[in-house]
Amino acid sequence: MTRRDYGQYCGLARALEIVGERWALLIVRDLLVRPLRYTDLVESLPGIPTNVLATRLKELEQAGIVERRLAPAPKRGVLYALTAAGIELQPALLALGRWGASQMGDPEPGEIIRPELMTISFRAAFDARAARGVHAVWEVHVHDVVLHLVVDDGELVSGVGPAPREPDLVITFGPDGLPSYRALMRAARAGEVVYWGRPESLDTFLRVFTLTEPAKGKTG
Amino acid sequence: MTRRDYGQYCGLARALEIVGERWALLIVRDLLVRPLRYTDLVESLPGIPTNVLATRLKELEQAGIVERRLAPAPKRGVLYALTAAGIELQPALLALGRWGASQMGDPEPGEIIRPELMTISFRAAFDARAARGVHAVWEVHVHDVVLHLVVDDGELVSGVGPAPREPDLVITFGPDGLPSYRALMRAARAGEVVYWGRPESLDTFLRVFTLTEPAKGKTG
């Protein structure tokens, strides 16, 4: 299934054999936001060689993580979507992302930031305990992208697009300021975002989404 | 730091740049059990080229994940140990391992199983909620390896070697039967292990360590 097996009967080794190759988990990450077509993935993953993308998609489909769907009416074509097994990668992926964020400073020159990925950042930063008993709907506007966050008693649904019901609060950030989760939360804490709706809902927002700034000192 | 950066300001991308290369997370996994010397790692990771191991250890040290220590008196030499940042990889590593285990059938012919790694399996299978209010000490003998499990109110410490205090229960498994977590738990549930101590403690054992057998159907 992969370039070479590790030869160990171990869950981690098996996971790395399946999704340990270059670009594989980044493809899964992007598909956790929503199903995408081939060309969307080429855009979302700058620098990926197209042959590698095609190979990964085949491997992930073969492994039962990704499935090909026919795109709906307006624009026909192929949509790549995660299967149930693929979605089950999310906890591992969020944990890895949290660790990586803890090792991460401010953006390097040339690094791209895609606001759609903030849906994943919100999932990673979500504190289910702090969200016990909370029922809230937020809409976040970052540059030209709209995200929604729906919390119902410790459960979060985050995605792109407007909120499915009337949001308690609309938070607008940009067009200046990097469209990163960290920059948004710094601004929100500093009162530097524009919001509209019930102001007290901003406190809840800041409480259920933790900041996770890296600790001081050497980051490596 | 790695063969090539992904060029994205994203926690997951950063994590993969640091520990995404072949063998890296398996080295971290083994060091999560205990500090090891170079030759221990060569044995624990059958098939790893020694130049790759040397390279990875340098990269991991450079990244602040692994540190070199001088081995204590009896056998001098170098010990590789995880730093705090390395230990913080554990949640991500356990989550990946749980997913991999869910994709995993029974051992393939030729796959090795190392009983020491069951310390990691126990951490991955540990249900902190079920362990609320539980205080227990178990000792597990698998083939020629002794492990200890100490639970104190939702917190688990697992490691190799005998229990630090009088165990409530000693569970012996082997020498026949594969020394895998899954095989042990199947046997324990079926009453096919030898135990010595307070029998009622076996129920608690089975309750706080979940089985996590893969769901039926295609595993990919």
Next chain:
DNA sequence: CCGAATCCGCAGTGATACTG
């Protein structure tokens, strides 16, 4: 335009031998 396949050069890897 979408969804790739093809080709080339190179860097990372695997396997083994060797050394302070």
Next chain:
DNA sequence: CAGTATCACTGCGGATTCGG
């Protein structure tokens, strides 16, 4: 014990081309 050295191999990066 703790690596380094060498060399063949293959996966990857980069670009171009191609079929529906």
